[in-house]
Amino acid sequence: MRHYPAFLKLDGRTVLLLGSGEVAERKAEPLKRAGAIIRQADVFSPELLDGIALALGADAPEAELHALSEAAQARGIPVNIVDRPELCSFISPAVIERDDITVAVSTGGAAPVLARMLRQKIEAVLPPLIGRVAALGARFQAAVRARLPALPARRAFLERAFSGAPAELALAGRQEEAEAAFATMLESSETRPAGMVFLVGGGPGAADLLTLRALRLLGEADVIVHDRLVGEAVLDMARRDAERIYVGKLRANHCMKQQDINALLVRLALEGKRVVRLKGGDPFVFGRGGEEAAALARAGVAHEVVPGVTAALACAAQAGIPLTLRGVARGLTFVTGHTQDGRLDLDFEALARPGQTLAVYMGVVTLPALRAGLLAAGMPSDTPAAMIERGGTPQQRTLRGNLTSISNEAPEWTTGGPALLLLGEAVAMTAGERALAYAA
Numbered sequence: 001m002r003h004y005p006a007f008l009k010l011d012g013r014t015v016l017l018l019g020s021g022e023v024a025e026r027k028a029e030p031l032k033r034a035g036a037i038i039r040q041a042d043v044f045s046p047e048l049l050d051g052i053a054l055a056l057g058a059d060a061p062e063a064e065l066h067a068l069s070e071a072a073q074a075r076g077i078p079v080n081i082v083d084r085p086e087l088c089s090f091i092s093p094a095v096i097e098r099d100d101i102t103v104a105v106s107t108g109g110a111a112p113v114l115a116r117m118l119r120q121k122i123e124a125v126l127p128p129l130i131g132r133v134a135a136l137g138a139r140f141q142a143a144v145r146a147r148l149p150a151l152p153a154r155r156a157f158l159e160r161a162f163s164g165a166p167a168e169l170a171l172a173g174r175q176e177e178a179e180a181a182f183a184t185m186l187e188s189s190e191t192r193p194a195g196m197v198f199l200v201g202g203g204p205g206a207a208d209l210l211t212l213r214a215l216r217l218l219g220e221a222d223v224i225v226h227d228r229l230v231g232e233a234v235l236d237m238a239r240r241d242a243e244r245i246y247v248g249k250l251r252a253n254h255c256m257k258q259q260d261i262n263a264l265l266v267r268l269a270l271e272g273k274r275v276v277r278l279k280g281g282d283p284f285v286f287g288r289g290g291e292e293a294a295a296l297a298r299a300g301v302a303h304e305v306v307p308g309v310t311a312a313l314a315c316a317a318q319a320g321i322p323l324t325l326r327g328v329a330r331g332l333t334f335v336t337g338h339t340q341d342g343r344l345d346l347d348f349e350a351l352a353r354p355g356q357t358l359a360v361y362m363g364v365v366t367l368p369a370l371r372a373g374l375l376a377a378g379m380p381s382d383t384p385a386a387m388i389e390r391g392g393t394p395q396q397r398t399l400r401g402n403l404t405s406i407s408n409e410a411p412e413w414t415t416g417g418p419a420l421l422l423l424g425e426a427v428a429m430t431a432g433e434r435a436l437a438y439a440a
């Protein structure tokens, strides 16, 4: 983050506006709405800075703008000169307003046009009357605090109110009914919330491959329990003040035992917390989500599983490799190269059969054993293959070849990031070859 966002109280404060013209007028307008008293001048002199909260410059001669910027910064007064980032000590963001709700967008000064485009997108998704929902919150703030003094309970209640009937009525402009619904809901609210655990698939590591449901839950979580595969980009989507617990697992170096993770999830839920157990990819694909769900069920803890984009899908998509292909690959098998006691316990006869694609998870280290097993079961040594590292992220790397070449080259090629092996005839065809094959 290059600049720290904040919202200023300007009610009754004086703001200096240097310059006069169309741009200056446009700048003055929101300042007045925020209650500021505008001191306008065309020529800078130091006394103009006395007692002011903020200084802005636009539509004034260059020398005046420079003088203002320098003097204001020397006195520690925040200053903004329109379209002159080098003269500014603060940025004036693109703003979306809905009554008391203000959304401000900044690109750190790098691309104001992009900020304005983002503003348009946000304008489109924010309901026009969302400010009324905020007003509802303000109206009941004291009552909610009195009834639900503990923060988790209060938060859980407000989340229900702001997504339930009271909010819907406010959005429809039916304020009185909204208030009545809010009051009823508050009276009947549980004072102690039941905790809940969400087993959430975080996808391959790119924030925009999260599902909308995962994104919402991350924004609402009290605690996030995550491991190594979950990237920073995904964690950045979480509520800022959510507690984060790292239970990372490196192969053969489990930093917390599965049993202890299960116990941790149960304990946090029993404390009344909303827990997001965030996993790379999908929780139910080699993610031990099944074991965690069973432990939660045994302890009587409410839980929900949220699917994620599993590594095989993300890798294949970005590498342009179809996992099934009409007439070439009729099936897709997810297997793990992970070993129990150093042995690969796989049904090689079934895996070596033609007409399918294999997606091998956790296969880098066990590649030699995997190849030996597949070859012994009759898979051709030149079966097309691709190894994909950090798939679905901007750092994705792809190594193409066949079963033999990939087995030989992978140890050199890998940089230690998570990698997946795709194997089968469909892996070989480029988009151009597919176009030809299906042209007929």
Ligand code: SAH
Pocket (backbone or CB within 6 Å): 204, 205, 229, 279, 280, 281, 282, 283, 284, 285, 286, 287, 309, 310, 311, 312, 315, 360, 361, 362, 363, 388, 389, 390, 391, 392, 393, 418, 419, 420, 421
């Ligand atoms: N639940 C996860 C898989 C966890 S097992 C999922 O659904 O994706 C861990 C293995 O997944 C890694 O050893 C690697 O083989 C694979 N993997 C996870 N993320 C990956 C990524 N971004 N790119 C390639 N492989 C990945």
